[in-house]
Amino acid sequence: DMNARLGENVKLNSRYTKLIIVNKHRHKKQREHEIMALGRRHAEIMTEHASPITIGDLFEADVNGQLPHIVVLQGAAGIGKTLTAKKIMLDWANEELYQNRFDYVFYINCREINFVREQRSVEDWILKNCPDQNAPTKEILMTPEKLLFIIDGFDELKKVVLLQSYLIITTRPIALEKLGQCLKDERYAEILGFSEDERKEYFYKFFGNKEQTRKAFNFVKDNEMLFTMCFVPLVCWIICTVLKQQMEAGEDLAQTSSTITGVYMCYLESLLKGHSSTSKQQVQGNLKGLCSLAADGIWRKNILFEEEDIKKHGLDKPDSLFLNENIFQKGIDCECVYTFIHLSFQEFFAALFYVLEKEETVENSETAIQPVEKLFEKCEKSRTDLMLTVRFLFGLLNKKRMEEMEKKLSCKIAPKIKNNLLTRVKEKLSLSLFKYDMLPFDEDTTILYFEHFHCLYEIGETEFVQSAMSHLSELKLLHHTFTKMDQIVLQFCIKNCCKLESVYLDTCTFLTEDLNKNSPGPSKRSHW
Numbered sequence: 449d450m451n452a453r454l455g456e457n458v459k460l461n462s463r464y465t466k467l468i469i470v471n472k473h474r475h476k477k478q479r480e481h482e483i484m485a486l487g488r489r490h491a492e493i494m495t496e497h498a499s500p501i502t503i504g505d506l507f508e509a510d511v512n513g514q515l516p517h518i519v520v521l522q523g524a525a526g527i528g529k530t531l532t533a534k535k536i537m538l539d540w541a542n543e544e545l546y547q548n549r550f551d552y553v554f555y556i557n558c559r560e561i562n563f564v565r566e567q568r569s570v571e572d573w574i575l576k577n578c579p580d581q582n583a584p585t586k587e588i589l590m591t592p593e594k595l596l597f598i599i600d601g602f603d604e605l606k607k608v609v610l611l612q613s614y615l616i617i618t619t620r621p622i623a624l625e626k627l628g629q630c631l632k633d634e635r636y637a638e639i640l641g642f643s644e645d646e647r648k649e650y651f652y653k654f655f656g657n658k659e660q661t662r663k664a665f666n667f668v669k670d671n672e673m674l675f676t677m678c679f680v681p682l683v684c685w686i687i688c689t690v691l692k693q694q695m696e697a698g699e700d701l702a703q704t705s706s707t708i709t710g711v712y713m714c715y716l717e718s719l720l721k722g723h724s725s726t727s728k729q730q731v732q733g734n735l736k737g738l739c740s741l742a743a744d745g746i747w748r749k750n751i752l753f754e755e756e757d758i759k760k761h762g763l764d765k766p767d768s769l770f771l772n773e774n775i776f777q778k779g780i781d782c783e784c785v786y787t788f789i790h791l792s793f794q795e796f797f798a799a800l801f802y803v804l805e806k807e808e809t810v811e812n813s814e815t816a817i818q819p820v821e822k823l824f825e826k827c828e829k830s831r832t833d834l835m836l837t838v839r840f841l842f843g844l845l846n847k848k849r850m851e852e853m854e855k856k857l858s859c860k861i862a863p864k865i866k867n868n869l870l871t872r873v874k875e876k877l878s879l880s881l882f883k884y885d886m887l888p889f890d891e892d893t894t895i896l897y898f899e900h901f902h903c904l905y906e907i908g909e910t911e912f913v914q915s916a917m918s919h920l921s922e923l924k925l926l927h928h929t930f931t932k933m934d935q936i937v938l939q940f941c942i943k944n945c946c947k948l949e950s951v952y953l954d955t956c957t958f959l960t961e962d963l964n965k966n967s968p969g970p971s972k973r974s975h976w
Contacts, residue, residue, distance in 0.1 A: 464535055465642065465650040467528050467681070468493070468500050469521075472638040482524040482621050482833070490640045490679055490931075503536050504545055506616065506637060516635035518615045522624060523639035525791035526682030529618040532639060533600045536616065540596075550614065551594040554578070558601040559752060559785055602627055622833070641679040650681070654688045663701070664691045673706045676932050682790050683708070690714045707906050709843025712796045717856055728858035735857060736804060737762040740815065742788065742797035746837060747816040751794060753786045760814060792836060799840035803853075805860040820865065824872060828896065835899060843906035845869060866912075873916045876900055894928045905937040910944060917945040924952040931959055 470493060506519045523529050533555060539545035540553045554577045568576075571585045588595065595613040603623035619627055628634075642650060648665055655661040668674045668687060678684040687704075690711060694701055705711055720731065741761040745751060758764045788794040802820045818826070823841075827834040843849070845866045853859060877900055904913045923945065930938065935958060942948060 460531070460534060460538055463653050464531060465646050465653060465681070467532065467646070468640040468643055469502065469532075469637055470500055470640060472522065472636040493640055501637065503532065503539070506635070507546075507549065507614065510635065514633070516633065518617065518631055518634040520624070520627065520631070520634050520636045521616055521618045521639065522621055522636060523618075524680070525620055526680055527639045527641055528681045529620075529639060530600055531681070533598045533616065533618055536598060546596065549594075550596040551591065552588055553596045553598065555598045555600065558599060559787075641681060642684065643679075647675070647678045647684060650678075650684055651688060654685070655692065660692065660695055663695065664688065667691065667701045667704075671704075671706050673933065673936050674704070674711070676936075677708060677711075682792070683711075686715055687711055690718065693718045707843050707908055708792075709796070709840050709846075709906055710849070712793070712840075713844075713849060713852070717852075720856065731858050733762065735800075735859060739797045739801035739804060740817065742794045743801040743817045744815040745794055746798040746834070747818055749833070751787055751791060758786060795837045796840050798837050799844055802841055802865060803844045803850075803861055805862045820868070828876075839899075839903055839906050842869065842903040843908070846907050846909050847912075870912060870916060873900055873903065874919070877917065878919060894926055898925070898928060898934065901937050901941045904944075905940050913941065913944040914946055917941065918947065920945050921947050921949045922952065923948060923950070924954070925956055926954045927956070929957045929959065 468490075506521075507516060509515050521529060521532065536545065537553060537555050540547075540550065546553070552574075554574060556573055556577060571589065574585050574588060575581060575583065592613040597613055597615050599615060599617045602617050602619035617627065651665045651668075652658075652661050655664060668678060668691070674687060678687060690704060691701060694704065694714075704714060738761070741753065741757060741763065744757075744761070745753065755764070788797070801817070802823070820841075823834060823838060827838050844853070850861045854861060876897070904916060907913065923942070928934075942951065
């Protein structure tokens with residue numbers, strides 16, 4: 449399990465929890481950050497009559513009787529694509545899956561392909577991924593119809609490698625258009641994360657101890673926002689990790705934040721507790737280096753880093769705090785590459801880069817990092833992948849959280865950035881969502897501007913939110929499907945909109961997920 453702490457061996461079957469997988473049509477253009485789009489898709493599927501499929505169904509005939517040769521298994525970062533790929537390998541090896549269909553199954557990590565300089569044949573890749581170096585490769589290749597290759601992480605692939613056999617290709621949505629140009633007659637399936645029952649099962653598998661499980665699960669279940677976020681397996685793991693550490697330290701679980709920023713801060717602080725003897729200067733230097741690396745990568749759309757990148761940001765020193773932690777680490781299958789354990793951690797540290805006070809020095813021309821004003825501008829105009837970074841930025845500027853950062857991380861916070869944020873969000877709320885008669889509103893526009901509400905929820909500071917919405921007397925929302933998380937955010941913002949006199953809803957849908965079911969199915973849907 450890649451999500452186990454370093455040095456901790458966790459068997460895949462002891463931690464693996466079934467995920468919701470559904471058939472999916474060809475990808476439409478993404479109009480929001482992939483994690484946020486996933487949340488919307490997850491909620492919508494739970495209201496439809498869609499039947500989930502299993503990994504054993506991936507190569508079954510479709511409604512037209514066609515048998516696929518290629519299955520594209522898509523999903524957002526952290527949703528469980530790699531874990532599912534390895535579960536397929538394990539079940540096949542244990543003679544529990546595809547026994548009459550495939551004689552051989554090979555797992556290929558796209559990161560490894562990227563960092564192989566010389567050209568390699570299919571035979572080379574078979575030998576590389578086969579425990580028997582004397583395997584009869586020529587004989588194996590004579591029956592391609594009995595071979596399955598699992599290509600994991602197509603979105604990370606910098607070369608095009610296609611094999612003439614059965615394929616399962618995992619990818620994030622960002623690479624679907626590129627992938628579609630290479631394929632024909634492929635089947636698409638999508639991983640949607642955990643249902644409520646599966647979330648509960650994951651908690652039991654993670655904690656083991658019944659009393660800890662009951663205490664942790666009941667706490668999260670009572671916190672609607674935390675529980676909703678747990679449909680993403682990686683976020684569920686982070687929340688479980690933070691709660692377990694708090695219980696073992698005898699701390700009050702009530703201090704766990706209900707925002708994603710707060711949960712990530714708790715995780716970072718728990719890691720730094722193990723370095724209490726480290727000097728403040730060393731913590732500051734390491735943290736700033738990690739943040740600049742993260743921001744540089746976000747602007748370059750880069751999630752894989754080589755030794756040269758590490759050195760450029762000052763993280764190559766022997767005393768670096770983060771290279772051996774469960775935040776940023778060497779690849780398991782390819783040790784010449786570093787990566788954050790999850791894309792959202794890179795986005796979190798990229799946001800932290802803008803929050804930390806900078807030294808009065810000339811900007812490093814070798815990086816692609818843009819000023820914070822450009823971050824907002826690009827997010828609103830073209831780069832929806834920056835949405836979560838902006839949301840984290842708001843969350844980090846909560847007054848109490850800034851005080852904790854200065855105390856626990858020994859870092860100074862940039863003094864002007866919070867006022868700049870307040871000014872900007874006031875302008876955007878005035879010029880966009882609330883000028884109903886002046887702008888051509890559609891679903892995409894509303895999603896973009898409702899993101900300002902999520903940012904206000906993330907900062908969670910009453911005075912700031914009330915100031916940002918102080919000029920609003922009328923709220924108009926159009927063409928929007930409200931997930932459970934959206935509804936929590938809307939309730940929070942309306943409560944803090946002191947001069948609000950009326951709320952106007954037009955063509956809006958409020959989804960109520962039936963979380964007591966193990967699979968997608970019909971549930972309540974309110975229309976306005």
